[in-house]
Amino acid sequence: EGQLVESGGGLVQPGGSLRLSCVASGFSFRSHELNWVRQAPGKGLEWVSYIGASGITRYYADSVKGRFTISRDNANNSVYLLMNNLRAEDTAVYYCARVFNYLAFDMWGQGTTVTVSS
Amino acid sequence: IQMTQSPSSVSASVGDIVTITCQASQAFSGWLAWYQQKPGKAPKLLIYSASSLQTGVPSRFSGSGSGTEFTLTIRGLQPEDFATYYCQQANSFPLTFGGGTKVEIK
Numbered sequence: 001e002g003q004l005v006e007s008g009g010g011l012v013q014p015g016g017s018l019r020l021s022c023v024a025s026g027f028s029f030r031s032h033e034l035n036w037v038r039q040a041p042g043k044g045l046e047w048v049s050y051i052g053a054s055g056i057t058r059y060y061a062d063s064v065k066g067r068f069t070i071s072r073d074n075a076n077n078s079v080y081l082l083m084n085n086l087r088a089e090d091t092a093v094y095y096c097a098r099v100f101n102y103l104a105f106d107m108w109g110q111g112t113t114v115t116v117s118s
Numbered sequence: 119i120q121m122t123q124s125p126s127s128v129s130a131s132v133g134d135i136v137t138i139t140c141q142a143s144q145a146f147s148g149w150l151a152w153y154q155q156k157p158g159k160a161p162k163l164l165i166y167s168a169s170s171l172q173t174g175v176p177s178r179f180s181g182s183g184s185g186t187e188f189t190l191t192i193r194g195l196q197p198e199d200f201a202t203y204y205c206q207q208a209n210s211f212p213l214t215f216g217g218g219t220k221v222e223i224k
Contacts, residue, residue: 059212061212104208
């Protein structure tokens with residue numbers, strides 16, 4: 001069936017940087033598109049970024065464009081989210097999610113928590 | 119595409135029929151998904167392509183709709199169904215979710 005496991009979250013000051021990682025296992029990683037989705041405390045889901053199977057095609061939400069960079073390493077079954085110039089409003093649980101049918105997400109990680117605070 | 123989900127919460131009893139609606143700000147083909155999320159857990163895919171049931175999801179869940187209006191129906195609500203439900207347009211970037219509907223015990 002497979003799984004996704006995120007890591008890299010933590011407490012960071014405003015303006016700081018953090019890199020999230022998501023390691024996949026149990027499925028053909030290089031064949032799948034992946035996304036990052038976040039959820040602020042007590043709030044709904046917000047899509048953050050997408051990366052195609054080859055890593056060439058990438059999309060970002062307007063709220064993170066220019067600050068976040070998504071990348072992947074198919075040799076190591078990993079996808080990353082480099083987050084720069086972090087703001088308080090970036091505080092959230094960040095989920096890695098696998099694309100299934102067109103752009104629906106059939107597999108999610110357990111999430112990693114990012115807190116931006118001084 | 120903005121997704122407006124209603125109601126934001128609903129109180130229901132075991133055995134009830136619950137209907138949740140998502141309205142899109144512009145029409146699109148049926149690339150719409152529904153998710154269930156329980157507290158402290160990741161979302162779970164229930165429905166994709168507006169009406170296709172994800173493998174392993176009970177048949178009491180169903181989805182319908184096209185254009186700008188989509189519906190998730192739960193027929194015969196079970197104790198494990200009390201959760202928050204989200205729609206997501208999977209048609210174009212930026213991908214967007216509805217605001218969520220919390221299904222609570224009456």
